[in-house]
Amino acid sequence: MAIATDYSDARSLPQSSSGGEDYTHYRIVKAKYPARFFGTLFAAFVIVVTLQSILTNPKWGWSVFAEWFFAAPVLAGLARTLLLTALATVLGFALGTALALARVSKSPLLGGLSWAYIWLLRSIPLIVLLLILNNLGYLYATVRIGVPYTDILFAEYPTISILSPFAAALIGLSLNQAAFSSEIIRGGILSVDQGQLEAAAALGLPRTRQAFRIILPQAMRTILPTGFNEIISLAKGTSMVYVLALPELFYTVQVIYRRNLEVVPLLMVATVWYLIIMTVLSVGQYYIERYFAKGALRNAPVSLFGPTLRRLFGAPILARPQIEPASLVSSHGQLPPLPKTGAQRETFGQWRAPGWVKIHGVSKSFGQLKVLDNIRLDIKAGSVTAILGPSGSGKSTLLRTINHLERVDDGFITVDGELVGYRKSGRTLYELKEKDILKRRAEVGMVFQSFNLFPHLTVLENIIEAPVSLKRLSRPEAINLACDLLARVGLGDKTNTYPRQLSGGQQQRVAIARALALRPKVLLFDEPTSALDPELVGEVLDVIKELARSGTTLIIVTHEIGFAREVADTVIFMDAGKIVETGSPDQILNRPANARTAEFLAKVL
Known part of the structure; x- marks a missing residue:
């Protein structure tokens, strides 16, 4: 069966010099999406109708809104809201980081205590926690500083004089924030590939530096979106401290509209200020996420204001300094000559004498599976x-036991006669502390x-x-x-x-x-x-x-x-x-x- 094809129109097509068709001058028509077009029209209609309704309806009371938006009591309440948000964020996330690290630690008691704190604080409503703290003086009339379970006392203060409404609000918000932020941080830590921790350990980096230089910076990409959600919730949650009669933004607005009965305009004052706070936090979130995205993507996320700043100033702002290897070598001098042990050892110098590895009867099991069985080697x-x-x-597994990334069940390994992970005393091996293992590793x-x-x-x-x-x-x-x-x-x-x-x-x-x-x-x-x-x-x-x-x-x-x-x-x-x-x-x-x-x-x- 032959397939008939009509090429009669081929003569009318422009030809390239090589005999093929020339596509360089064809007009390109983009695909049309009618649903997208009508959806855009609908969205524009909704926006116009909403703005027209809000701006032309006199019952919104925009003149009253303008009168009170920058009023001194409102600004004082706003300042207190911002201060509570900032302090509770810092204290809450600091405590949350400690709780998260405790949860992933190898101490069952410390991990259990952290879990219990998180369980308790996530169970108690914030308003209940604030009221308990505000009435703490009823439970504990005085705060004593001394040596526990002895009669030694350094100082004593009435609880009510220390725990002001602001202090109670700050402590309550921070404790509540810590419980939620700790799980966010723990989730970020668990999201980092285990190989990163092994690589840091193999390099001998101290545990603290592993956590704060290697793990947490990578975990931040997971932590930041939900973490900023918590900060935004905290900023709005400060309105809960009205139960303590603390004049933050929302409580101040309440006091004013109860006096002048202009409920809607005063609520709009609070709403717009909250919108401004959330906008600033959202922009901050974008740039912090952009900072911690370095290396995660082949191309860094575009700056929100970068193109505008480049047009204004002609150069990127806060550009990352580039290190030029050639200038570094010339500015810091040449490396000292590398010792050589033969004519062929010129490409890679030998800075220290090579090590002698002895593996003495090493065995290792994972559960019931025996992975290494009485390995003996002399390298x-x-x-x-x-x-x-x-x-x-x-x-x-054998390779990982040599630098003690894997603990052995029996036997031991030496490098130049020194144990990597243990200290030998007689016929007993005492495992070294992690900091000592890292030095030898x-x-x-x-x-x-x-x-x-x-x-x-x-x-x-x-x-x-x-x-x-x-x-x-x-x-x-x-x-x-x-x-x-x-x-x-x-x-x-x-x-x-x-x-x-x-x-x-x-x-x-x-x-x-x-x-x-x-x-x-x-x-x-x-x-x-x-x-x-x-x-x-x-x-x-x-x-x-x-x-x-x-x-x-x-x-x-x-x-x-x-x-x-x-x-x-x-x-x-x-x-x-x-x-x-x-x-x-x-x-x-x-x-x-x-x-x-x-x-x-x-x-x-």
């Missing part, structure tokens, strides 16, 4: 060890499968964060080192770029530079190419090859058999949590002694 300083095996064989760098770069920090900030916070280097020294490392991994022009603006291979190279910035004794790679497209694998493997030639102790979990054959001194094959076979690349990959090793290699080669 020589300066060697390159590749760990192969099927998924679920325990390779990554910084000597064992780690590059993660999913990069785990901090998305809210630039490439440069990612690299200098740990050396500066751990006081290994001054900030100028750290910046200079970071620029040098970025140049060595081929990313010298990416200092001011955010991770999300990089390809996967570039992100992994930045992760390698970040790990190297701490000058570790041992460098761990957890399947560094498995999250990359095949085209990007080569650029990461090239960097690792240079590291292998530099003399750094490398332990690499990988599925890249050819790479392991080329760079490794030792190849380890694992299966079902056990080391099945260990030997040179030639021996393991070409002449495996174990049948399970041969079976695995037959499938992947």
Whole structure:
């Protein structure tokens, strides 16, 4: 069956010089959406009718509104509302942050106390809480400062003289706000990927810095929308303090309209002031969200007033300063010469002697599943060890036990004879406190499968964060080192770029530079190419090859058999949590002694 096609009109179409049609001068007609057009007309009609009704109806009392809008009593009440909102926001969110951190802490008693507070305060209506605080003097006539459960007393005050209506209102609003904000903050903390916490811990960052520099800034993107809802609710909720006869905005308006009986105009005074407060808070929310969105998007959100300011002043306001690597190196001087241990160790210098890793009978289980079973290894300083095996064989878990990201159930691991997570006394191991573990962990760098770069920090900030916070280097020294490392991994022009603006291979190279910035004794790679497209694998493997030639102790979990054959001194094959076979690349990959090793290699080669 033939399909008839009419090409008779083709001659009338303009032709390009190459014989094809020339589409460059065609007129483009946009698609029409009748429903959208009529919807716009309807919205405009509603707006016009509403404004006409409000502005022309004399019963709205706009002359009375104008008389009282800037009246001294109203402004005094407005000032008290703003003061209560600001103070209760700061105190409520500060206490809410502490409650949220308590909820996610590992102390069951502290977490339970935090949960009980939140449960109680969310259950009590705000008006009831305010009345209880206002009558606290009935329950406790005096406030005593001294040593509990003794007769030692430093001072004593009547409760009624301390707890004024304003103080009661502020305490009540803050306590109520803390209960709700704590759950908002906890939700934000839980929204941050666990890999971010692991990356911060692997770098040896102190727990406080992990929380306030890494986790909370990322959590803010989740916290801010609902957090500002709470602040706006708080600003309106201050009207509840009328039960304490405290003359804030709404109470002041009530007093006035009870005297002059102009109810609607005075309510409009309060309404318009509340609208102004909410508008200012909404604009503030937009810019704060925009600030914390840095690094989360490839292109930053557009500024509300940026185009206008650029037209007026000709330059962006509060532009982020850009750091030029070349100027940094020249202004801070060159890095000191890097010690070399051979002719091939010129691309990556060795800042400290490589570490010797010994794994003594390590076992690890997750519930009933035994992931590591009596692992014993001796990894020589300066060697390159590749760990192969099927998924679920325990390779990554073994790697994570070396820097104590995973606690072992039995056995222990040493780096240069020192335990990473424990202190040995006789035949007993005492686990170190977290701050001591972090210090030792910084000597064992780690590059993660999913990069785990901090998305809210630039490439440069990612690299200098740990050396500066751990006081290994001054900030100028750290910046200079970071620029040098970025140049060595081929990313010298990416200092001011955010991770999300990089390809996967570039992100992994930045992760390698970040790990190297701490000058570790041992460098761990957890399947560094498995999250990359095949085209990007080569650029990461090239960097690792240079590291292998530099003399750094490398332990690499990988599925890249050819790479392991080329760079490794030792190849380890694992299966079902056990080391099945260990030997040179030639021996393991070409002449495996174990049948399970041969079976695995037959499938992947």
